[in-house]
Amino acid sequence: MPEGFTKVSEDAHRSKDAIMQNPYGPNPADFLSNVSSFQLIESTLREGEQFANAFFSTEKKIEIAKALDEFGVDYIELTSPVASEQSRKDCEAICKLGLKAKILTHIRCHMDDARVAVETGVDGVDVVIGTSQFLRQYSHGKDMNYIAQSAVEVIEFVKSKGIEIRFSSEDSFRSDLVDLLNIYKTVDKIGVNRVGIADTVGCANPRQVYELVRTLKSVVSCDIECHFHNDTGCAIANAYTALEGGAKLIDVSVLGIGERNGITPLGGLMSRMIAADRDYVLSKYKLHKLRDLENLVAEAVQVNIPFNNPITGFCAFTHKAGIHAKAILANPSTYEILSPSDFGLTRYIHFANRLTGWNAIKSRVDQLNLHLTDEQCKEVTNKIKKLGDVRKLNIDDVDSIIKDFHADLSVPGSPMPANGSSPETKKQKTH
Amino acid sequence: MPEGFTKVSEDAHRSKDAIMQNPYGPNPADFLSNVSSFQLIESTLREGEQFANAFFSTEKKIEIAKALDEFGVDYIELTSPVASEQSRKDCEAICKLGLKAKILTHIRCHMDDARVAVETGVDGVDVVIGTSQFLRQYSHGKDMNYIAQSAVEVIEFVKSKGIEIRFSSEDSFRSDLVDLLNIYKTVDKIGVNRVGIADTVGCANPRQVYELVRTLKSVVSCDIECHFHNDTGCAIANAYTALEGGAKLIDVSVLGIGERNGITPLGGLMSRMIAADRDYVLSKYKLHKLRDLENLVAEAVQVNIPFNNPITGFCAFTHKAGIHAKAILANPSTYEILSPSDFGLTRYIHFANRLTGWNAIKSRVDQLNLHLTDEQCKEVTNKIKKLGDVRKLNIDDVDSIIKDFHADLSVPGSPMPANGSSPETKKQKTH
Numbered sequence A, B: 001m002p003e004g005f006t007k008v009s010e011d012a013h014r015s016k017d018a019i020m021q022n023p024y025g026p027n028p029a030d031f032l033s034n035v036s037s038f039q040l041i042e043s044t045l046r047e048g049e050q051f052a053n054a055f056f057s058t059e060k061k062i063e064i065a066k067a068l069d070e071f072g073v074d075y076i077e078l079t080s081p082v083a084s085e086q087s088r089k090d091c092e093a094i095c096k097l098g099l100k101a102k103i104l105t106h107i108r109c110h111m112d113d114a115r116v117a118v119e120t121g122v123d124g125v126d127v128v129i130g131t132s133q134f135l136r137q138y139s140h141g142k143d144m145n146y147i148a149q150s151a152v153e154v155i156e157f158v159k160s161k162g163i164e165i166r167f168s169s170e171d172s173f174r175s176d177l178v179d180l181l182n183i184y185k186t187v188d189k190i191g192v193n194r195v196g197i198a199d200t201v202g203c204a205n206p207r208q209v210y211e212l213v214r215t216l217k218s219v220v221s222c223d224i225e226c227h228f229h230n231d232t233g234c235a236i237a238n239a240y241t242a243l244e245g246g247a248k249l250i251d252v253s254v255l256g257i258g259e260r261n262g263i264t265p266l267g268g269l270m271s272r273m274i275a276a277d278r279d280y281v282l283s284k285y286k287l288h289k290l291r292d293l294e295n296l297v298a299e300a301v302q303v304n305i306p307f308n309n310p311i312t313g314f315c316a317f318t319h320k321a322g323i324h325a326k327a328i329l330a331n332p333s334t335y336e337i338l339s340p341s342d343f344g345l346t347r348y349i350h351f352a353n354r355l356t357g358w359n360a361i362k363s364r365v366d367q368l369n370l371h372l373t374d375e376q377c378k379e380v381t382n383k384i385k386k387l388g389d390v391r392k393l394n395i396d397d398v399d400s401i402i403k404d405f406h407a408d409l410s411v412p413g414s415p416m417p418a419n420g421s422s423p424e425t426k427k428q429k430t431h
Helices: A016-020 A058-071 A085-095 A111-117 A133-138 A144-160 A177-189 A206-217 A235-245 A266-276 A278-284 A287-300 A322-330 A358-367 A374-390 A395-408 A423-430 B016-020 B058-071 B085-095 B111-117 B133-138 B144-160 B177-189 B206-217 B235-245 B266-276 B278-284 B287-300 B322-330 B358-367 B374-390 B395-408 B423-430
Strands: A005-008 A039-042 A075-078 A102-108 A124-130 A164-170 A194-199 A223-228 A249-252 A347-350 B005-008 B039-042 B075-078 B102-108 B124-130 B164-170 B194-199 B223-228 B249-252 B347-350
Touching: A039 A266, A058 A075, A058 A085, A058 A287, A075 A085, A085 A102, A085 B374, A102 A111, A102 A164, A111 A124, A111 A144, A124 A133, A124 A144, A124 A194, A133 B322, A144 A164, A144 A177, A164 A177, A164 A223, A177 A194, A177 A206, A194 A206, A194 A235, A206 A223, A206 A235, A206 B206, A206 B235, A223 A235, A235 A249, A235 A266, A235 B206, A235 B235, A249 A266, A266 A278, A266 A287, A322 A347, A322 A358, A322 B133, A358 A374, A358 A395, A374 A395, A374 B085, B039 B266, B058 B075, B058 B085, B058 B287, B075 B085, B085 B102, B102 B111, B102 B164, B111 B124, B111 B144, B124 B133, B124 B144, B124 B194, B144 B164, B144 B177, B164 B177, B164 B223, B177 B194, B177 B206, B194 B206, B194 B235, B206 B223, B206 B235, B223 B235, B235 B249, B235 B266, B249 B266, B266 B278, B266 B287, B322 B347, B322 B358, B358 B374, B358 B395, B374 B395
Parallel strands: A039 A075, A039 A249, A075 A102, A102 A124, A124 A164, A164 A194, A194 A223, A223 A249, B039 B075, B039 B249, B075 B102, B102 B124, B124 B164, B164 B194, B194 B223, B223 B249
Antiparallel strands: A005 A347, B005 B347
């Protein structure tokens, strides 16, 4: 525990009711919303392998796959078996683990890739092809007719093997809407299991996402999966809004690792979803395992957990300003939409600083088993704020000031402190 | 530069047109949108001071205020002068700097605080009071009538001093809508400069934000300011959606530092806004100073820049997978919505890994001033992928493989390489 902080125990005021009263969960008017029935496609072992720092050995991949499975993700997506020889072997090895999560692999929309993928033992294949003008011109150079033909061939082949198949466009938000809807309608008709929307460059914003998903929902009958990059910081919000619009599955990775600065992070999405439907999230996912899972992956790719990470950032449940501390002590729901105990974590009040208030100090006085009146607490708080103006404080600084103040009350001429410590106490302390 | 990466120079393909073609900027149908006319209220020296790790000396505050001013923020918000004696002195000192940015201080909705605030020399005062049932019950214990009376008294007092005044509710998204609209209408009538919506607990999601801002916009004629905490990862998206709905000002802090895991980050919001209206953002804010500004604050509060930070995260412009690298080499806009050069930063292709493709390797071959055919590049790429299956690679590994491959082509019986290096070259190298 960092210096200058104190743990705050769970409070009886924190109850399910406090969260249920929040009118800002899923909107009951959104009949298409899957906010309370979403699924996770966990892509740390595919998108995450595209993170600059990632090199996963076979053993590490298996360790991560097992940890994801224990957390409760619905699908685990793996790097294409044609990326390299070892990628194919690792894919086969993970398929043989017998995990509860379904195993997917992610390939280009090519028969060459599909023929290899269906032999690995996966439960499903995710195919992707660029549909934006940018990608059609500078990546594969194909037109929409060619894309549709390839898609139909690959989908029918994969389905013939009794394996799930998803078709996704790439860079969907910079693709022509009519082209997109045409190809989604085509693949839906031949029985694709899911269609995917991908914000490959991280340009989408929530209202666009909502509109595109709602429109697509009116065109296809299969499930909709969404994949959001985080270049402009909207990957969590876009995922949430996609679910509101009728998408069913969200691609995530641990800490969001992926190309560039990554995609929707698993933990961040959990923070958003638990605020919307706590019961559903708690029923499906083992949130207490989140921190260990993040630490496992962070260590594997040699990064630190960001200081401001949702849920597991070191200060995610730390309250500092006086008015915040006061209200949190009375009822944590005043300044918390998430309950740290849902994640096996703890709340802190940071009272050793110049922004502190007398309510936080009074709480510390009580913890020290001392007794001061409210007026006395206000007085000692002023002393603490004065020192906090001069330098950074830690708990010991504050405790010394409180104890000295308390002891001074015991000398002759001062009112006796309520716990009855005598002038001798002061003497013993100062000598 | 980390190992295994290569810089990629700016490409002629990258042009303003490439961004302008993006149909997913501000929606022209949104007449109320301020996406192209927003302002920033920078709160590193107020909200940021409530970050667990923050202790800013007077000198550090002045250094940060000057850096924010040079960056071009519209307002700088400071801690309440009643928080502590030094807080008041620092506020006065910053007001005397003669910055272009307007200086604000942030106080409770009390006459006691207002009387001190107006004497500091600030250009404006931001007042806030909790309006949610939670805060009314567990924080100040006042009813809406009392809140309205206090607000009117404080606003009229501050206005009488010729100083800007903002009135904000706190925890707005868990407040009663009718209560909220009532009080905003009241303060608008008496001439408040701005009203504020605050997602104090970080519970709001984008569509709620849009609806509340649109509704409020129909009730008040003054500007609307928004403040979003990031507990559920939506602070950037909520800010953007608020601007779409007609809000004009967004509260930000450097790296988002603030209570718990903070608020909308300055850099993250810049990434979102430049994708929407590059000309406006470049005309107002000195984006080349972003990295230094973030480093200044990160050092002051002893945190690291998160690995996945928008724009300045170490891998924000690093491309890895083979198909990404290929397209980026042809035209960076294929996989980038942001141009690193706008921020004085550089793009990298990570080619030293098993996911690499022959286009990235061919680019490296060219950089090494060697000459290989496409077929030869594919062959050497396979060698690189094989080694990449076994361990993490760095640039030297890849360069050695390429150079050895190239040299082997020069031995008798192999076709002569195009650059005409002779068998002697090989000999010299191996001896």
